[in-house]
Amino acid sequence: MTFVQVIDCKTHQADKLDRLMDNWVKATQGKRTATHSIVGRDRSDSAHVVEIVEFPSYEEAMKNSRLPETDRIFRQLVEICDEAPTFTDLEVSRDEQLNTGVARTFVEEVINRRNYDVADALCTPDYKEHDPALSSYGIGLARAKEENREILEAFRPRLTVESMIAEGDLVSARLSYTGRHVGPFKGMEPTDREVMGTGHVTFRCENGKIAEGWWNWDDLGLLRQIGAVDV
Numbered sequence: 001m002t003f004v005q006v007i008d009c010k011t012h013q014a015d016k017l018d019r020l021m022d023n024w025v026k027a028t029q030g031k032r033t034a035t036h037s038i039v040g041r042d043r044s045d046s047a048h049v050v051e052i053v054e055f056p057s058y059e060e061a062m063k064n065s066r067l068p069e070t071d072r073i074f075r076q077l078v079e080i081c082d083e084a085p086t087f088t089d090l091e092v093s094r095d096e097q098l099n100t101g102v103a104r105t106f107v108e109e110v111i112n113r114r115n116y117d118v119a120d121a122l123c124t125p126d127y128k129e130h131d132p133a134l135s136s137y138g139i140g141l142a143r144a145k146e147e148n149r150e151i152l153e154a155f156r157p158r159l160t161v162e163s164m165i166a167e168g169d170l171v172s173a174r175l176s177y178t179g180r181h182v183g184p185f186k187g188m189e190p191t192d193r194e195v196m197g198t199g200h201v202t203f204r205c206e207n208g209k210i211a212e213g214w215w216n217w218d219d220l221g222l223l224r225q226i227g228a229v230d231v
Helices: 014-027 058-065 068-080 098-112 118-122 141-155 219-225
Strands: 003-010 036-041 048-055 086-091 123-130 158-167 170-180 194-206 209-217
Touching: 003 058, 014 036, 014 048, 014 068, 048 058, 058 068, 058 086, 098 118, 098 158, 098 170, 098 194, 098 209, 118 123, 118 141, 123 141, 194 219
Parallel strands: 123 209
Antiparallel strands: 003 048, 003 086, 036 048, 158 170, 170 194, 194 209
């Protein structure tokens, strides 16, 4: 179970605190078990600094705390604090990646179930789609729905999200698909051939909606499978 430690301290030497964090990251490279660290400063009290450190589990956090580098940096941290820092240990009971949720819904509803109009609720009105397979690199939502409808109806693909990561307002997913060429595609009549392939998408989100999407697919591999090219 994911474990989070919250370190709460008061210091008027925030620049030294930043340097300490940099030193800890460098000194524990290849040894630390922490997976994520966030440092924030209280807007109403600039001396109030909070660090949130994430670990895969409590046991991994304990391994990290026993590192000599961690102990050394902690002692230096105490020296620059106005008072002794406090620690809050949290077992994570719920972890919601909200932007990944809207990305998964887009894949499942718009692509797999072909509920095209659901995209209107999931995307911002000024959504832009970047896909070299489409007529222009950077088209709006209405045109993206129209052009993607032709592709989806031609192959009836089923997408699988193989992995997904999120950072800030960006969500990136590694995808695979299987389908069958059952409809016209770019002037080519259906061949009834099975197709499969891989791709990636990166979404940029704004206020819980998708504002931009960058798609990349193995288009050459698809064309080979339906006999459109022989290379």
